[in-house]
Amino acid sequence: MGYLWFSLSIFLCLSYFSVAEVVTCSGIVPMRYRNDKISITDFGGVGDGVTLNTKAFREAIYRIEHLKRRGGTLLYIPPGVYLTESFNLTSHMTLYLAKGAVIKATQDTRNWPLIAPLPSYGRGRELPGGRYSSFIHGDGIHDVVITGENGTIDGQGGVWWNMWRQRTLQFTRPNLIEFMNSKNIIISNVIFQNSPFWNIHPVYCSNVVVRYVTILAPYDSPNTDGVDPDSSSNVCIEDSYISTGDDLVAVKSGWDEYGIAYGRPSSGITIRRVRGSSPFAGIAIGSETSGGVENVLAEHINLYNMGVGIHIKTNIGRGGFIRNITVSDVYMEEVRRGIKIAGDVGDHPDDKYNQNALPVVKGITLKDIWGVQVQQAGVILGLKNSPFTGICLSNINLHGMTGSRSPPWKCSDISGAAHLVSPLQCSELSGAQQASTCSNYS
Ligand SMILES: *[C@@H]1O[C@H](CO)[C@@H](O)[C@H](O)[C@H]1NC(C)=O
Ligand SMILES: *[C@@H]1O[C@H](CO)[C@@H](O)[C@H](O)[C@H]1NC(C)=O
Ligand SMILES: *[C@@H]1O[C@H](CO)[C@@H](O)[C@H](O)[C@H]1NC(C)=O
16 A cells, blocks of 8 residues: 555656646747858958947848848858947848857947837936937847857946946936837846846837846946836746846836826736846836836746835836736845835836826736835725726735734725735735635636
8 A cells, every 4th residue: 555655656656757747838939940150250240349340240131131041041140359339230131149248338428329218108218308319229020049059249338337327328228128019029038237227128019029038237327227118918938037226027007197008008018037136126017107107917026135025016107008027936035115015116218298197007906925024014005086997816925024924015096905914904804715806807
């Protein structure tokens, strides 16, 4: 009998491990293997860290764009440091960084190209008018892979951060990588460091996979968000380490009256197995959500030394909606505030925003969240004239700084349910045993 049980359990274990596959969303973009390969050195590229390689990058990519080899072309970057000005990618290409390859942005900010503001923002995010092009840019392209053996894309953002600190910036700082109006994009096995502004910004895109990336920027570097899916659908962010000076992942969709008019939501966003630290948020939605954000799943998130663990933020004038958001299986350590959902966060593009454009926040499920050394557990503050509904909290344990006692929660202008969360100073959330009020939304 004992032996039988033993064999049976061994069998069950083995079959469990052989069938259990790691859950992944990366299948939304099939990996492409390219037969046609070229190297940046074929175009005069020199990886000495001094030579400016702008011409080499632009010519190599021009060649890919115009020769149109069947199945696309891989551009190989061998070990070495390749200094360059910004450049545009094209369709059907793989940018492949070998181990020890570094593509480094020039520090010459004066000749950095300017591009039009995003229509959903109406102006540059930081300053009125246009904005600097991202270091690596793609507009209206598809079937693009940036990958390799964990080579580095370095934005040398220090010069930009200093201009921001000294208030000498003329236009909005460049993102490290931006894809606009593009689809079927894979970014994997690359290290991104010292971005001037946001690191990876897919905007008006669909089917984007970001996985096995490392994103690094100093804790005090301004606005160095990790990955910001913006008015984009089907975005998969997995298995990555992000440690920057701002939100690790922030889902957005345009800014006030411009975002409302453009009306393009972010939807189908999956964030899974992401780790990191930052003085701002781990998983953020907003605050620019004027085109709407829906169907977001974030799970298996590990955060330490954080400002806010999970931050859902919007404002009066934003309009739009934030709905069907699920965040689960989060571990956080040393955080100022575990969870924040609020309708009074972020600035406005100008004074033309509509005071009556209230965001609708509905169907937010936060479950299985554990935190230690959390200064303040959570605040959920809806808007008086647009209460947040379907807020569901379940199995949340956030421990205080001194011991296992949980600091209290605060809330107002919300409705929903709470189960296994304490101490919750929130009569608005009913103590639903099976949390049935939540299942309507998630
Ligand atoms: C890069 O693309 C932008 C538009 O997205 C364009 O304005 C710019 O001229 C392009 N730069 C180069 C060097 O081709
Ligand atoms: C590159 O980094 C990823 C993520 O950290 C890791 O999973 C992978 O094994 C690394 N690959 C190589 C070739 O070093
Ligand atoms: C809610 O979002 C999840 C992804 O997190 C999605 O699978 C589900 O279909 C969405 N539900 C509705 C009603 O749209």
